[in-house]
Amino acid sequence: MITRMKIRNMFLPAVCLILGAAWMTSCKKDHNDTMTATPTLYDSLGGTAMVSDPANPSMKIEQGRLGIRSVVDSTIFVIAADTNINGYFKVLLSEVTSGNTSGFQALEKNLTDFFCVATGARNFTYSGKNMHDAHDPATNPRMNGKAASDDFDSFLVDLVAGAKKNGLPDNLIGRVGALVETLRSQVVQR
Amino acid sequence: MIRLVRWTAGVSGLLVAALALHVYWVTRPGKPDAHTLAMARFDLPSRAPLDSAEVMGWFSRQPGLTHALVNPRTHIAVFTYYPVRVSADSVLAHFNQAYGVRASRVVPGEEDLLSGCPVAGTSRTYRVVQSIRRLF
Numbered sequence: 001m002i003t004r005m006k007i008r009n010m011f012l013p014a015v016c017l018i019l020g021a022a023w024m025t026s027c028k029k030d031h032n033d034t035m036t037a038t039p040t041l042y043d044s045l046g047g048t049a050m051v052s053d054p055a056n057p058s059m060k061i062e063q064g065r066l067g068i069r070s071v072v073d074s075t076i077f078v079i080a081a082d083t084n085i086n087g088y089f090k091v092l093l094s095e096v097t098s099g100n101t102s103g104f105q106a107l108e109k110n111l112t113d114f115f116c117v118a119t120g121a122r123n124f125t126y127s128g129k130n131m132h133d134a135h136d137p138a139t140n141p142r143m144n145g146k147a148a149s150d151d152f153d154s155f156l157v158d159l160v161a162g163a164k165k166n167g168l169p170d171n172l173i174g175r176v177g178a179l180v181e182t183l184r185s186q187v188v189q190r
Numbered sequence: 191m192i193r194l195v196r197w198t199a200g201v202s203g204l205l206v207a208a209l210a211l212h213v214y215w216v217t218r219p220g221k222p223d224a225h226t227l228a229m230a231r232f233d234l235p236s237r238a239p240l241d242s243a244e245v246m247g248w249f250s251r252q253p254g255l256t257h258a259l260v261n262p263r264t265h266i267a268v269f270t271y272y273p274v275r276v277s278a279d280s281v282l283a284h285f286n287q288a289y290g291v292r293a294s295r296v297v298p299g300e301e302d303l304l305s306g307c308p309v310a311g312t313s314r315t316y317r318v319v320q321s322i323r324r325l326f
Contacts, residue, residue, distance in 0.1 A: 056225075073257075080231060080268040081261035090298040095228045095273060100220045103303075104229035104270060142304065 040120025041175050042068075048123065064121060067166070069112045071176075075162030076108060084154040088147075118179060131186040146190035156180060222273040227256065230278035231296040232285065234265040240289065248288065252281060267293070 039047075046063025053061040061069075079085060080092050094103035116124040133139040135147050156177060163173045222228070234240060242260040249258030249269050254276030258269035271278060282295045 076229075077257065077259040077268055078261075080229060081259055081264055081266040083264045083266070086266075090302040092229050093231055093296060093298050094303050096219045096222055096226070098219060099216070100223045100226050102222070102226055102228040102273075105227055 041172075041179065042116065042120040044172060044175070045119065048121075062121070062123065064119070065112065065116055065124065067168075068115045068119065069108065070166045071159075071163050071168060072108055072111045072115065073162075074165040075159050076104065076111070078158040078161045078165075079155070082154060082158055085151050085158070088144075088151070115176075119176075131183050132189075135187045135189060147187055148190055149184070149188045152184050152188050224272070224274055226273055227270050228273050228278070229268060229270050230281070232267040232282060232293045233296055234260075234267055234293045235291050236265045240265075240291075245289075248285070252276070252284070255281070 042064045045067040046065075049063045050060040051063045051066060053059040053066065076089075076092065079089055086092075089107070091097070091103040092107055097103050097106050110126075110128055113124050113126045114128065117126045128134060129140060135143055137143045137146060159180060160173055160177065163176060168176075234245075240260075240262075242262040245260045245267060246258050249255055249260075249267070255269050255271045258267065260267045269281075271281065278295060282293060285291075286293055
């Protein structure tokens with residue numbers, strides 16, 4: 001009897017203690033999340049805020065994706081007129097690839113998907129090869145030769161030109177450039 | 191037992207064939223629609239004294255074109271256009287007439303399209319679609 005009373009007396013404080021600890025832990029976690037959550041590059045480019053798509057006003061698009069797509073569009077133009085590397089992108093000039101999509105649209109989508117994922121977007125996926133395999137003629141028959149460091153430099157120059165055409169601030173261009181630079185060792189294979 | 195195996199193999203074969211036909215049908219090259227945007231490239235004569243800003247202005251005034259860029263260093267003009275509204279060849283004809291030059295349009299052949307462009311069409315899905323397409 002005494003033992004039962006002791007257990008009953010101890011039960012309530014123990015439950016309170018556990019609940020209290022759980023509450024404090026959960027609050028602490030929230031606090032930490034708020035403190036440590038750093039915005040991704042995708043967030044800095046506009047993030048997931050939905051805006052009207054200028055290319056199709058009846059549709060909404062994430063602002064981050066719209067910003068990246070605009071830079072990709074401009075960069076594609078610069079690349080297509082750049083004899084240093086436009087040999088790698090002949091597919092841009094094919095009128096229809098599959099369905100009713102042109103090479104321009106297919107490349108625009110693939111590059112936009114790639115950069116969205118690389119900059120931290122969570123609502124998109126990139127279904128192409130990883131950058132090493134994509135640039136290795138042994139694993140990608142579409143690659144007609146190994147890319148040189150000069151080719152990569154030309155791509156970076158064209159990317160910066162495309163970003164500037166869209167008025168991207170220098171600090172964000174720097175972050176995008178730093179991100180792309182991390183891919184150099186995977187892309188340059190000779 | 192043997193009949194059951196044959197029946198299963200037959201049905202499986204039919205299902206795979208139906209799936210292949212479906213994949214081919216939905217991904218086959220089709221006619222461009224109102225939303226299809228294509229890119230074209232003109233190589234401008236290097237000796238012609240063309241003002242790149244003026245040429246870009248000319249492109250922007252053409253109906254059916256959305257955006258253009260002229261690289262004065264490489265003498266290349268690229269632009270995007272809606273193929274259902276205008277053809278790149280007619281733009282070329284108008285351009286040559288307007289400027290009295292002989293610019294040429296760059297059209298890649300099948301072989302050109304099989305090489306380069308490391309990002310486009312490298313997924314497994316693409317390869318499966320291409321493999322199925324080769325069957326038909």
